[in-house]
Amino acid sequence: MNSVTAQSHPRPWQVFAALSVGVVAVFLSLSGLTVALPTVARELDASGAQSTWILLGYMLVTTALILVFGRLADIIGRRPLYLAGLVTFTVATGLCMLAPSAGWLIAARVLQGAGAAAVVTNNTALLTDTFPPHTLGRALGWNATVAAVAQVVGPLIGGAATAALGWRGLFAVVLPVGLVAIAASIWVIPRGPRKAVQREPFDMAGAVLSTVLLTAVVLALTPGVSSLWRLPWACGGASVVLAVVFVVVQIRRTHPLVDVSLFRNRGIALVLAAVLVNAVATYAVTLLVSLYGQAVNGISAVAAGALVMPVAIGTVVAASAAGSLMLRFSSRTLTATGMALNAVGLFGIALMLSPDGGSLAAIAPFLFVLGCGTGLFMTPSTSALMLTAPADRRGIANGLRSTLQNVGYLLSTALALVFATAGLSAAARQAAYGGTLGALGSGEVSRFVDNVRIVGIALALVALAGVAVCLAFPHRKVNATVHTLEPVELLEESA
Template sequence: MSEVSTRGAMLHPHPWRVFAATSIGVIAVFVAMSGLTVALPTLSRELDATPTQTTWILLGYMVVTTALILVFGRLADIVGRRPLYLSGLIVFTLASALCIVSQSAEFLIVARILQGVGAAAVVTNNTALLTDTFPPHLLSQALGWNATVAALGQIIGPVVGGAATALIGWRGLFVAVLGIALIATVSSLLVIPRSVGRIRSREPFDLGGALLATTLLTVVVLALTPGPGSAAWLPWSYAAVGVIVAVVLVVVQRRRAHPLIDLTLFADRGISLVLLAGLLTATATYAVALIISLYVQAVDGTSPFVAGLLVTPVAAGTVIAASAAGWLVTRIAPRTLAASGMVLNTAGVLGVALVLSADGSLPVTALFLFLIGTGIGLFMTPSTSVLMLTVPAQRRGIANGMRSTLQNVGNLLSTAIVVAIVPIGLGAAAQQAAYGGSPAAFDAAELNRFVDNLQLAGVVLGALSAVGIVVCLSFPRHQMPTPQETAPVPEYATTKESA
């Protein structure tokens, strides 16, 4: 029989089953996001999408998902987590079907935005449901594995996207996503009981904060991706508007009794550093797959399937390192382990940028991609552990939700940085060729400029990763207890001390 936790929810007698069911939903969400990086050139050609349309097919999903994570986090507290999570899965599934039948770039952008709405509800409530389901002594472990599953979903996305595109075209990606989403929906309906996530808050919903946060993210993306032929002043205007909206958002959130964004978390230096490191990791590593995909398809004319396979070393490195990190974190200070991961990330990203050229060595590139994956795997577990050790137990769900939000912000910024740098100095036809994977459409000068731009994007991401090393070394001095030092805890202990 389930027991009531100190968080007010019913503990599930088999919490890892809930974890397994929700993990399928998380994988679907992140495959839909990252899988498009290798399917994008084929999609762009077949739908005759402009560079701006191609950019928003990729970014529209990410902007909406990132903006709505905190919104749905608050709504879940009001209407219940399980209903909103399942509703998100249903919306995501239906939107994936709409992506499959899209006949124009405009229709696909709308379908992707709708898909992003469902994805936001899934990502947000996945974390909340785990917080409600797991007993206190297992929560940190579950949230750490949850972060790892999200990272793996992002990494296997290009492989799934490449294989599906090679088999049945770009729509194959969304067929695969639809299948995963259906499995997630059915398994969640069967495994997650109605008793989980039923707590409802009487606190009012911060509509103003939601609108400001959404506006801020949209303006930031518009500033980074103004589109070909835009006036030189336009990005600066968007940036100025973004600064104003950010200031207003902070002022409004500080004055709200029940704000959308809990700014008090950032008052703790340790929490702020961990969240910043997570943001930098995502920003530095996420769009490397996009850089590789654009390069091998637009320069070498490589197929989407091969392009997807080329990033598999990242997945291999992440799996190996994440498996080892759970053991290493009890023997090495978490901040040292996290910083080591960031060192590998930096070396890998800069290495990819340096070897990327018209006659670059793919085996060497694969080695650098493996370093990136290893760095991600080493960073995830210790950074999550530091966060859980720093945050009071009753605020771990909120803190992990903020971590998830900033990770998605990092993914969005990473992609926006790359798509902002790629078209620099290229004409409209060359930009179309870059996104459409058409090597024959480049002249020699434009091809060299395109490769230089990809390398510059890699260097920018690598520089951000280098900043992350310093941030990780500034983490609080926590040392995880070894198994021998940890006293046995009853599996469903629900005392006040464990809250």
């Protein structure tokens, strides 16, 4: 593992700043395209399936490689892998900006997702290596805040860039951010001593199995795949078989891709489950509200970005307060409250949707509540996980968290798009992605809005299930003296 102790780095907040720039680049690229998608679909004449893969291609590759890069980081070092990811991501961003066709853009997004995976996997682990315990909780809280803000502000920036420069403007904004991240990271992220863990072999079988497994899951759920393969159930069946084989292989490996022993700690297992549930419940909302505003109300990309801004505001407010709240309340209380707020926001959004467009302003308060729930959930859950994991397994622990979070993003997006466009004709589906559904008549619009309502209610029920998961967390509060979680107490909460 290529790491340093916090005491050997005199300016850890410089490392935080450099890592934050990389986080901003990755999450702007991930979320900024949601409001620009209708413009992309129209200008590149993308089909419904191609429009879906412009989003999911990036997410699938990122998710599939996070586990792989998490393990590699523990073996070869986090700094070199992080820098390689930043360079790959930035080069791919330039290729996205130059894309002449939907196929080119999908391929460039896949490469971009591979770079993003290396960045996401190493970000939190590098912070944990750099900061001393008494400031680590604060650093992780701010890191979660930066990621959340970049993700939820991305639609506004994407909409503004699209309005000013066309859809390529989003990538024109992300490109210099990536370049700055590379320069800053090379300058301030320290090199560390090589450790014995580097002699551990890499689990190639586990890497291949995990990648194929996640791909099969997404293919089973993705719109357009059934018409291409005509056997979507085969992908689902293959997913089940691959999951069983993967678990068996990991148990038998001396140095597995996934350290199964981490799941023997009840606290870690519950946090990871909550991360997955939270991601499924909340991620697709920004995309659905943006599509609703453009397809039903006919608003522009920049207006769609402004429409979802209450999520960003709520996230910033709650995430900023979460660090202080952790001194008074347990992670169980904070995460359960955050998940409950998510459920309230989702139910409210579903109720406010109308086939005639209704008042978009009526959705804003519920989007704000959703943002508060997201911000309140992230910081205590991330801090608890990273401080509970053994130091030489923080890379894979963070990789598991990021993988499950991205699996949740994938499931949320794929399922939301499947059910939101269910029953629509191919032309209506393409019009929904292109923001021109209103031109096809009230029947298609009503069907689309009804579908989106159903998706919103279903996601709210998922969030309620997440409340139950969070309430099962071990009851531990933050140590008010050092402003962080007590790792020893958490480690004792084993099954």
